[in-house]
Amino acid sequence: MTPKFRPQMLVYDDRFTINYFVNSIGSCIAQERIEINGKFRAIACGEGALVKQKIYYISSNSHYNTLCNIDKQIIEAVKTSIRQLETKSLGWWCIVMVKEASGV
Numbered sequence: 001m002t003p004k005f006r007p008q009m010l011v012y013d014d015r016f017t018i019n020y021f022v023n024s025i026g027s028c029i030a031q032e033r034i035e036i037n038g039k040f041r042a043i044a045c046g047e048g049a050l051v052k053q054k055i056y057y058i059s060s061n062s063h064y065n066t067l068c069n070i071d072k073q074i075i076e077a078v079k080t081s082i083r084q085l086e087t088k089s090l091g092w093w094c095i096v097m098v099k100e101a102s103g104v
Contacts, residue, residue: 009041014064036060036067040074044081052084
């Protein structure tokens with residue numbers, strides 16, 4: 001079996017905002033904020049309808065350097081999705097969640 005890889009989704013979002021805090025005696029504080037978010041979904045397709053995926057998220061609220069040199073993480077996401085094709089199914093599992101046990 002030769003798996004086929006296809007990049008399903010690549011999402012990038014950045015936002016720069018300035019929040020101003022002002023009170024009635026004239027004090028003013030300006031707060032600058034940056035938000036960077038990224039998401040990459042790798043999908044490996046096997047025989048028939050067998051499909052496995054790995055999603056890699058990245059985010060920062062401090063600087064754009066977070067996006068530098070992320071190629072290793074993306075390649076690892078692709079390799080993980082392909083490795084998942086080789087795993088054997090353990091069947092169906094039933095999970096019962098009691099809200100008191102989960103702390104809800």
